[in-house]
Amino acid sequence: xxxxxxxxxxxxxxxxxVLAFILLPLMEMLTAPSGAMLKETLHDPAVVRxxxxxxxxxxxxxxxxxxxxxxxxxxxxxxxxxxxxxIEGIIDLPIVIPHPVVGIAILSVAGRNHWLGNFMSELxxxxxxxxxxxxxxxxxxxxxxxxxxxxxxxxxISPRLENVSRSLGASMWSTFARVTLPLAWRSVLxxxxxxxxRAISEFGAVVVVAYHPxxxxxxxxxxxxxxxxxxxxxxxxxxxxxxxxLFLLLRILAxxxxxxx
Amino acid sequence: xxxxxxxxxxxGEFQLKNIDLTxxxxxxxxxxxxxxxGKTVLLEALAGLVPVLDGSIVIxxxxxxxxxxxxxxxxxxxxxxxxxxHLTIEHNITYGLRYHRHxxxxxxxxxxxxxxxxxxxxxxxxxxDTLSGGELQxxxxxxxxxxxxxxxxxxxxxxxxxxxxREEIRQLLRQIHRSLxxxxxxxxxxxxxxxxxxxxAAVMNSGSIVQTGTIKDIFQRPVTSxxxxxxxxxxxxxxxxxxxxxQVGAVSVEVAKRxxxxxxxxxxxxxxxxxxxxxLDSSMRNSFAGVIRGIVDQGFLYEVHIEVHDLTFRSLxxxxxxxxxxxxxxxxVSLSFKSSTVHVF
Numbered sequence: 001x002x003x004x005x006x007x008x009x010x011x012x013x014x015x016x017x018v019l020a021f022i023l024l025p026l027m028e029m030l031t032a033p034s035g036a037m038l039k040e041t042l043h044d045p046a047v048v049r050x051x052x053x054x055x056x057x058x059x060x061x062x063x064x065x066x067x068x069x070x071x072x073x074x075x076x077x078x079x080x081x082x083x084x085x086x087i088e089g090i091i092d093l094p095i096v097i098p099h100p101v102v103g104i105a106i107l108s109v110a111g112r113n114h115w116l117g118n119f120m121s122e123l124x125x126x127x128x129x130x131x132x133x134x135x136x137x138x139x140x141x142x143x144x145x146x147x148x149x150x151x152x153x154x155x156x157i158s159p160r161l162e163n164v165s166r167s168l169g170a171s172m173w174s175t176f177a178r179v180t181l182p183l184a185w186r187s188v189l190x191x192x193x194x195x196x197x198r199a200i201s202e203f204g205a206v207v208v209v210a211y212h213p214x215x216x217x218x219x220x221x222x223x224x225x226x227x228x229x230x231x232x233x234x235x236x237x238x239x240x241x242x243x244x245x246l247f248l249l250l251r252i253l254a255x256x257x258x259x260x261x
Numbered sequence: 262x263x264x265x266x267x268x269x270x271x272x273g274e275f276q277l278k279n280i281d282l283t284x285x286x287x288x289x290x291x292x293x294x295x296x297x298x299g300k301t302v303l304l305e306a307l308a309g310l311v312p313v314l315d316g317s318i319v320i321x322x323x324x325x326x327x328x329x330x331x332x333x334x335x336x337x338x339x340x341x342x343x344x345x346x347h348l349t350i351e352h353n354i355t356y357g358l359r360y361h362r363h364x365x366x367x368x369x370x371x372x373x374x375x376x377x378x379x380x381x382x383x384x385x386x387x388x389x390d391t392l393s394g395g396e397l398q399x400x401x402x403x404x405x406x407x408x409x410x411x412x413x414x415x416x417x418x419x420x421x422x423x424x425x426x427r428e429e430i431r432q433l434l435r436q437i438h439r440s441l442x443x444x445x446x447x448x449x450x451x452x453x454x455x456x457x458x459x460x461x462a463a464v465m466n467s468g469s470i471v472q473t474g475t476i477k478d479i480f481q482r483p484v485t486s487x488x489x490x491x492x493x494x495x496x497x498x499x500x501x502x503x504x505x506x507x508q509v510g511a512v513s514v515e516v517a518k519r520x521x522x523x524x525x526x527x528x529x530x531x532x533x534x535x536x537x538x539x540x541l542d543s544s545m546r547n548s549f550a551g552v553i554r555g556i557v558d559q560g561f562l563y564e565v566h567i568e569v570h571d572l573t574f575r576s577l578x579x580x581x582x583x584x585x586x587x588x589x590x591x592x593x594v595s596l597s598f599k600s601s602t603v604h605v606f
Contacts, residue, residue: 160343163310166330167337168408169360178356182347 033234041234054216058199061138065146077154099204133210138199146191153187268316291455292448294465300448336405340417342397344389351385357408395426415447495575496529511570515546517601533602534576546600
């Protein structure tokens, strides 16, 4: 029998610690509420409404990221130009800025003291305390994940495929639709999932911009503050279960092994 | 006809400088040069895939310098074939048809003729990742040709193939070029490919064209030491031909194809020459006795210089074979090569 190096045992020990660190609190939380409590929570309209709002706003943020982030991801993946690193840095800013600061930053341009806020107000668009505001915040924090995932995916596709497509008569649009996007679909999906996941977990920025209507993390926080751990746990369990099901479905679609990218 | 005038391209640190080329209509033009010379950049400039800083590219009287790639009528085939991995071979081949005004019936007939001519009709439902190099090459060629481009650009089409496929595809390219009459523009770093395919050729180095002309001109009258070095096939001898016999001094070499009577050259690649201690009883038509005059270490191989009458042949042998045979300077050996390995020009 081969004698294992000490490094192997250190790696295994660290691995176990990391898994325990992640799984222990989650398992504790998931198993804490009784079946009856979970059932009761599911009949609470406020809970159902908040989870539905969390999911729809997160999906909206991911869809917006798809529409406006895809062309930008393509340009960043394919072009070399002066200032590219600056643009990449700006795109990553929402990842590093503290979340409440994101909320305050958005409010500073969406308020009546700013021309943009005034302009939106004239158009009847309200950010503060609205679903629109939540979607804006979630897009702000989720889009970098989508753009970065897709950019890496496009970089992995040989530009020669696009060159050949152009030489066969296809325009850039047509080439993107028939070659690049079908080959990058898995990265699109991964980016979409990451953007969604990031958006669903957002609390700090949303609570500044729109405490109401209440998304699930805000409701969980409110229940915790008002009634304690016991009453916040069932909502948290349902949010985790719904999100996991949703993400699992998307991941199954994007499982590696299919020969399309 | 393709007329390239004073073409300049800047790509980061690399530059194409003052490229001037005239390529005859329906010709088979071969651009040669070492890796990094700028061959592929020139190819992509012709296809409109890299921005041109200055100069002009005129194809069949139409200035295409500023046209987007899809408006140029120039097909490109890369050495890695660049077949779309998410499409079947059939969909790869028919990919470009929708961008060209062809009626369905004509397009279908051309598709069927091409896949039959190229011998890929049995591969149509398969995906590129299940095909061999030679099959991929044929499919990529069919995809380029089906849209009837004015020019087909071939980026080292033989370099990724193993030796067996290489000769097959070379013959195929020659045959397709003759039958379709489209201008072919091929880049390669392998001089022997140019020898067998080119009607016109040029040598490129460090972003500039060093010499243009017929392949014979370039071979016989190199204008710079770089070209001489680049085309320097070993074992090149002036010969007098009589049927399929090339008389080189006192040595009679049998060649595979009749050259007709007259003067010319023969060339044999060193790796095609087999050294043995005694004459081999084999199908090789050329076998001579000689004396080793020198052994040069070339890393994994030895280059052995063998004197046969007044000629010196150079042969490459592995170090293991050299040790097994006990090769040494002054030793008498036999050298053999097939008549089919003798290039005649």
